[in-house]
Amino acid sequence: MxxxxxxxxxxxxxxxxxxxxxxxxxxxxxxxxxxxxxxxxxxxxxxxxxxxxxxxxxxxxxxxxxxxxxxxxxxxxxxxxxxxxxxxxxxxxxxxxxxxxxxxxxxxxxxxxxxxxxxxxxxxxxxxxxxxxxxxxxxxxxxxxxxxxxxxxxxxxxxxxxxxxxxxxxxxxxxxxxxxxxxxxxxxxxxxxxxxxxxxxxxxxxxxxxxxxxxxxxxxxxxxxxxxxxxxxxxxxxxxxxxxxxxxxxxxxxxxxxxxxxxxxxxxxxxxxxxxxxxxxxxxxxxxxxxxxxxxxxxxxxxxxxxxxxxxxxxxxxxxxxxxxxxxxxxxEEKVDITDSPTAMPLGKVWGELEFRNVSASYGDGPPVLSGLNLSLQEGRNTAIVGPSGSGKSTLVSLLVRMMDPLDGSVRLDGIDVKDITLSSLRANVSLVLQDAVLFTGTLRENIRFGRLDASDEDIEKAARLAQAHGFISAFPDGYETVVGERGGTLSGGQRQRIAIARALLRDAPVVILDEVTTGLDHDARSEVLEALSTLTAGRTTVTITHEASVALKSDRLVWLQDGRVLLDGTPDELMGYPLFARWIEQQRKSQDEQPESPGVAVGSVQ
Missing domain, CATH: 1.20.1560.10 (ABC transporter type 1, transmembrane domain)
Known part of the structure; x- marks a missing residue:
């Protein structure tokens, strides 16, 4: 043009x-x-x-x-x-x-x-x-x-x-x-x-x-x-x-x-x-x-x-x-390539059964990240996705919330192709917690309320309690009205994660996606975050992307991705019988033991 x-x-x-x-x-x-x-x-x-x-x-x-x-x-x-x-x-x-x-x-x-x-x-x-x-x-x-x-x-x-x-x-x-x-x-x-x-x-x-x-x-x-x-x-x-x-x-x-x-x-x-x-x-x-x-x-x-x-x-x-x-x-003039199809319908009751049928995906003109992937995730179960970097783990997350669409195949929720679901309805039924918990400039109350904009103050405080965040929030002079800096830089990593988990709890979505949530946290913050996550994921279909052996072993099911394909699939006990997975667990545990303890509060955190 x-x-x-x-x-x-x-x-x-x-x-x-x-x-x-x-x-x-x-x-x-x-x-x-x-x-x-x-x-x-x-x-x-x-x-x-x-x-x-x-x-x-x-x-x-x-x-x-x-x-x-x-x-x-x-x-x-x-x-x-x-x-x-x-x-x-x-x-x-x-x-x-x-x-x-x-x-x-x-x-x-x-x-x-x-x-x-x-x-x-x-x-x-x-x-x-x-x-x-x-x-x-x-x-x-x-x-x-x-x-x-x-x-x-x-x-x-x-x-x-x-x-x-x-x-x-x-x-x-x-x-x-x-x-x-x-x-x-x-x-x-x-x-x-x-x-x-x-x-x-x-x-x-x-x-x-x-x-x-x-x-x-x-x-x-x-x-x-x-x-x-x-x-x-x-x-x-x-x-x-x-x-x-x-x-x-x-x-x-x-x-x-x-x-x-x-x-x-x-x-x-x-x-x-x-x-x-x-x-x-x-x-x-x-x-x-x-x-x-x-x-x-x-x-x-x-x-x-x-x-x-x-x-x-x-x-x-x-x-x-x-x-x-x-x-x-x-x-x-940039083309919006993720849109509602003319036949897209909002979801009714969501059970949370996820399925990838012969899915291939790539970024732009680059090589395929996923190639003919087939994977079914049962409702109410916590499935950990592990594997080497670049194997396509985070791409699964993008496909589930339609931040991108597959080149071939389909992604399905409760048997329905996600392309046939309105974007607003699909994303309203998914809670996402990332490694780098994103907070917006504003008060802690406002950041939690982003999970559900019509939530009352009582709902917000209840979610914060379940996320193990109420204690440190109440310790601030302004409590829930404490203003956080850009991207939550005035909070520690564990505090940011618990605010993000409170937001996800407030959303009350049947599908939860956790992407390297505990990576980089010290022992105390990690324990508190894991406790909050157990509340968030209870009874929900959960996809946990992780590199941590302890987190992977607590899941109901483990999927090992490599080169864009499912290499191993089963319970943690079943996968321990495979030398590849057993060596990975040993290496992760050894790396965790050698890692020095990091301070519990990030530099510049709110006191």
């Missing part, structure tokens, strides 16, 4: 659908804008009357008749000028306000649409694209579209209407001199066509560079403990500085091209004014015009040339907005 549609048209294409609800406000803004143009056209006339009246009073003899200068005439002309100027200012204020409201509302709707779209994209997109650049498009690029719509779009519209209106009056006053306006406009159009494309290309590279800067900054700040511990500050600063300099170079190039266009336009306007001044003066001498007509013509010329100056001035802004619009359009 981007190869056949111009950047500006592509940008307008993503904005136009959101203008539908703003037609009345836009119409009002255009009407007020037309009144402003009318007052702008009338504004020079008092000056013409005063100049002609004064020259007549001084004895000048020129074509046309009219009044001489009297105190009443001069006061009336002064009052008229004040009135026209004041009314033009009032109309400009209301027009600016109307267009600013339209711009803000459209930007808000567009940003909401882009955010919803990004959230609906599958793991395929999010694993291949960096979140910093996505956020830059969502916030920075949409914001730039809004800013340019108000600071450039509205003034240019007003000035273009003014140009047409004043050109008409100038042709009525003197068609010969009015041709100067046509020639000046033609010269500007020629110059702008040469410059605009180059400015847009430079602006596009600038925005891409700014996206790269956002990625580097986000990665560095998101892993600040690792950066500081390994002394990577200088390395990442150099990487940021390199991208920063490249972005600066492209930004300067864009502004240099825009400034050159502005100066060339100034020359065109200056030449046009000089021609009108000389030619108009000669026509006054010949008696074809009055001095007031010449002054009026020059004032009209100055106002009529303003759109050219503004267009040159705003070309850089419009080019940068177009580059931003392209980036937003590219994001919106």
């Amino acid at each position: 981007s190869a056949t549609v111009s950047p500006l048209r592509r940008t307008l294409g993503i904005l136009t659908p959101h203008l539908n609800g703003q037609k009345l406000l836009m119409a009002g803004g255009v009407v007020v804008l037309l009144f402003e143009v009318a007052f702008r056209v009338l504004e020079p006339w008092p000056v013409k009357f005063v100049v002609d009246a004064v020259t007549r009073s001084l004895g000048a003899d020129f074509a046309g008749t009219g009044p001489v200068a009297t105190p009443m005439l001069l006061l009336a002309c002064g009052a008229a000028l004040v009135f026209f100027t004041g009314m033009r200012a009032v109309c400009n204020f209301f027009a600016t306000l109307a267009f600013a409201l339209v711009g803000s509302r459209v930007a808000t709707k567009l940003r909401g649409k882009v955010f919803d779209h990004v959230q609906s994209l599958s793991t395929r997109y999010h694993s291949a694209n960096r979140s910093g650049d996505t956020v830059q498009r969502l916030v920075g690029d949409v914001g730039r579209l809004q800013e340019v719509a108000v600071t450039a779009g509205m003034p240019l519209l007003a000035n273009c209407i003014t140009l047409v209106a004043m050109a008409g009056v100038m042709f009525w006053l003197d068609p010969l001199l009015a041709l100067v306006v046509i020639v000046a406009c033609a010269g500007f159009v020629l110059l702008s066509r040469i410059s605009t494309g180059k400015i847009t290309i430079a602006a596009r590279k600038t925005r891409k560079g700014e996206g790269s800067l956002a990625n580097t900054a986000q990665e560095s700040l998101g892993a600040i403990r690792v950066v500081q511990t390994y002394g990577l500050e200088r390395t990442l600063a150099d990487r940021f500085g390199s991208s920063n300099q490249k972005t600066l170079k492209e930004g300067v190039k864009s502004r240099r091209l825009a400034a050159a266009l502005e100066r060339r336009t100034d020359v065109i306007v200056g030449v046009a004014t000089a021609v009108v001044l000389a030619g108009g003066g000669w026509r006054v001498v010949q008696g074809a015009m009055t001095p007031g007509d010449l002054v009026l013509f020059l004032m009209y010329l100055k106002t009529a040339m303003k759109p050219l100056r503004d267009l040159a001035k705003y070309t850089g802004r419009i080019a940068r907005a177009t580059a931003s619009g392209e980036r937003v359009a590219e994001l919106l």
Whole structure:
């Protein structure tokens, strides 16, 4: 699409659908804008009357008749000028306000649409694209579209209407001199066509560079403990500085091209004014015009040339907005590949029987992660999935909640293909607890309530008690109203996991997925988390992804995955008869025994 549609048209294409609800406000803004143009056209006339009246009073003899200068005439002309100027200012204020409201509302709707779209994209997109650049498009690029719509779009519209209106009056006053306006406009159009494309290309590279800067900054700040511990500050600063300099170079190039266009336009306007001044003066001498007509013509010329100056001035802004619009359009054109099928239905009563039928899966164009996998998980049983890294364990999780779909085969819940279940209904019946328990900035109560948004405070506290979290929450000065930092960084690992388990308990879903939940926890935190997990998984179909032998051996069933296939399947006792599994258990136990105890509270935890 981007190869056949111009950047500006592509940008307008993503904005136009959101203008539908703003037609009345836009119409009002255009009407007020037309009144402003009318007052702008009338504004020079008092000056013409005063100049002609004064020259007549001084004895000048020129074509046309009219009044001489009297105190009443001069006061009336002064009052008229004040009135026209004041009314033009009032109309400009209301027009600016109307267009600013339209711009803000459209930007808000567009940003909401882009955010919803990004959230609906599958793991395929999010694993291949960096979140910093996505956020830059969502916030920075949409914001730039809004800013340019108000600071450039509205003034240019007003000035273009003014140009047409004043050109008409100038042709009525003197068609010969009015041709100067046509020639000046033609010269500007020629110059702008040469410059605009180059400015847009430079602006596009600038925005891409700014996206790269956002990625580097986000990665560095998101892993600040690792950066500081390994002394990577200088390395990442150099990487940021390199991208920063490249972005600066492209930004300067864009502004240099825009400034050159502005100066060339100034020359065109200056030449046009000089021609009108000389030619108009000669026509006054010949008696074809009055001095007031010449002054009026020059004032009209100055106002009529303003759109050219503004267009040159705003070309850089419009080019940068177009580059931003392209980036937003590219994001919106990303295909949402995980959607409800036309025949998808919500689930009724869920028992929790899971089945993988001849499932093959991969990420993008990479090699298959799962190949012809067949696996049935009984309801109410805890099945541990173990195996070497890269064997496809976490891919099973993504398939179960439809963060991705299989290339071949099907994933079934209670005998129903998950593709035939609405996404909201499927995910409402699954609780997910990850190794890196994700908490959001906000209070502990809010984080638990994300499990079920309509839950009462009593429900939240009950879930926290079952998750062994009520004790440490109550120990905080603000209790459940304690605000946690980004991703829960102010809590220890065990505390974060218990909050995540409380959230899952509140959800009360029949299917529970645990992905390396106890990895990296010290002995005390691990014991508390395991106790909370026993409450969470009781009577529910549970899929436990783990590398820990002790966790695997407590499961009802064990499945060993390797190279995307089921290699071993049975109870823990049955699998101990296989040398491969027995050696793995021995290695895991030995590794656990040799691992030093880690402190119970993470650095920077809430005390």
